[in-house]
Amino acid sequence: MKYVDEYRRPEKILRLRDAMHQLVSRPWTIMEVCGGQTHSILHHGIDQLLPDPVELIHGPGCPVCVTDTSLIDQAIELALTPGICLCTYGDMMRVPGSIESLFSARAKGARIEIIYSPTDAVTFAQQHPDLNIVFFAVGFETTAPASAAAVLMAEALSLDNFYLLASHVRVPPALEALMQNKDCRVQGFLAAGHVCTVMGYHEYHQLAQTYHVPIVVTGFEPLDIMEGIYLCLRQLETGKHAVENQYRRCVREQGNVHAQEAIHKVFQVVDMPWRGMGVIPASGFSLNRHYVHRDASVLLQHAPTTSKTNTNDPCLAGQVLQGIIKPPACPAYGKSCTPEHPLGAPMVSSEGACAAYYHYYGHL
Amino acid sequence: MCLGLPGQIKSITGEDPLFKSAQVAFGGVQRQISLMYTPDAQCGDYVLVHAGFALSVIDQDRASTLLSALESETSENKAT
Numbered sequence: 001m002k003y004v005d006e007y008r009r010p011e012k013i014l015r016l017r018d019a020m021h022q023l024v025s026r027p028w029t030i031m032e033v034c035g036g037q038t039h040s041i042l043h044h045g046i047d048q049l050l051p052d053p054v055e056l057i058h059g060p061g062c063p064v065c066v067t068d069t070s071l072i073d074q075a076i077e078l079a080l081t082p083g084i085c086l087c088t089y090g091d092m093m094r095v096p097g098s099i100e101s102l103f104s105a106r107a108k109g110a111r112i113e114i115i116y117s118p119t120d121a122v123t124f125a126q127q128h129p130d131l132n133i134v135f136f137a138v139g140f141e142t143t144a145p146a147s148a149a150a151v152l153m154a155e156a157l158s159l160d161n162f163y164l165l166a167s168h169v170r171v172p173p174a175l176e177a178l179m180q181n182k183d184c185r186v187q188g189f190l191a192a193g194h195v196c197t198v199m200g201y202h203e204y205h206q207l208a209q210t211y212h213v214p215i216v217v218t219g220f221e222p223l224d225i226m227e228g229i230y231l232c233l234r235q236l237e238t239g240k241h242a243v244e245n246q247y248r249r250c251v252r253e254q255g256n257v258h259a260q261e262a263i264h265k266v267f268q269v270v271d272m273p274w275r276g277m278g279v280i281p282a283s284g285f286s287l288n289r290h291y292v293h294r295d296a297s298v299l300l301q302h303a304p305t306t307s308k309t310n311t312n313d314p315c316l317a318g319q320v321l322q323g324i325i326k327p328p329a330c331p332a333y334g335k336s337c338t339p340e341h342p343l344g345a346p347m348v349s350s351e352g353a354c355a356a357y358y359h360y361y362g363h364l
Numbered sequence: 365m366c367l368g369l370p371g372q373i374k375s376i377t378g379e380d381p382l383f384k385s386a387q388v389a390f391g392g393v394q395r396q397i398s399l400m401y402t403p404d405a406q407c408g409d410y411v412l413v414h415a416g417f418a419l420s421v422i423d424q425d426r427a428s429t430l431l432s433a434l435e436s437e438t439s440e441n442k443a444t
């Protein structure tokens with residue numbers, strides 16, 4: 001496939017590996033922010049190619065993993081309410097809520113449709129005027145434009161049965177929160193290329209300057225990631241901390257302004273709870289006052305609850321998502337927690353670090 | 365849901381920017397994709413798609429130049 005195959009050629013990847021080995025003089029710790037990159041790294045064995053002193057740690061960029069338990073609980077409550085159908089991305093189905101997952105709720109009769117795009121939820125609402133359709137709008141800045149578009153389409157079509165359970169998250173405040181954690185080991189970031197496709201990377205200059213970290217906007221194919229790491233190491237070795245763009249074929253500094261306009265038209269920036277990481281200021285999007293009539297919380301029978309915290313929860317997702325520990329360091333990993341019987345979201349999601357380790361390394 | 369895929373635009377339908385869409389081929393599979401955020405995309409262009417929306421037109425001319433730079437560095441080193 002074009003724009004895939006040519007970024008997987010072993011000879012180019014090995015060329016970069018050799019250049020990296022020549023370049024590195026001491027230990028460095030680099031975080032790839034996005035769960036898609038984590039999977040690519042483990043899938044293609046990139047972690048095995050790096051010089052010994054270079055360590056990759058895995059970041060919070062798994063939208064399924066960071067969605068707070070309270071949101072899953074609300075989604076289940078909505079889906080179980082007569083007259084409501086919940087439309088969701090398939091990845092959310094097996095994420096544990098405080099009591100159960102959407103998957104097990106569906107077995108009990110909850111009405112849930114799995115969709116590929118929010119536009120499918122709009123079409124579904126058109127076809128089922130007798131039902132209230134709630135789209136479970138989660139994800140980073142990559143899926144926020146699609147959710148915003150669905151709201152604008154529902155407005156244009158005057159659909160009064162289309163709602164959003166919105167819990168979109170923003171990457172830059174999360175990176176800032178990571179850097180402020182005293183246990184943070186990150187010395188350089190590979191920023192998530194697809195998020196920057198939408199938002200650009202002008203917001204990152206300040207972060208790089210404040211925390212003296214190089215930030216390299218990086219793509220998802222093995223060659224992209226090798227280049228991203230090389231550029232990051234080159235800055236670290238020369239004492240620089242600037243923002244660089246490896247993923248130039250898709251990302252411009254200003255991002256996609258049409259998508260940003262739609263996001264700002266529909267959403268407002270709010271504080272948001274992240275699973276295992278607590279509330280991060282200004283790290284989320286919810287519907288703004290012009291679109292509150294599409295907020296699914298009006299359909300909830302109970303006031304939205306904050307997470308019913310399970311004090312016996314063995315899942316260390318918070319530490320995994322901040323790169324403080326790697327999945328095999330969790331005592332439950334591969335024992336009581338496997339993809340078949342996940343205890344936490346990072347073992348469920350196709351972008352979760354625990355699932356990635358389990359898939360490529362097994363029990364360890 | 366966050367994984368983007370590059371695909372090639374085969375045909376475009378619709379005038380209204382909100383509902384403009386395209387048939388996009390991902391290898392052998394085709395899907396209807398919204399062009400709301402890439403209104404200037406043309407037939408034959410490659411676009412990066414997330415959750416049914418094209419978010420960027422891929423620009424071949426802006427591919428990375430790092431490898432060729434590294435290669436010329438090495439050949440200079442060899443020459444000296």
Ligand code: SF4
Binds near residue numbers: 314315320333
């Ligand atoms: S291995 Fe399971 S329990 Fe441990 S952090 Fe990962 S998802 Fe949570």
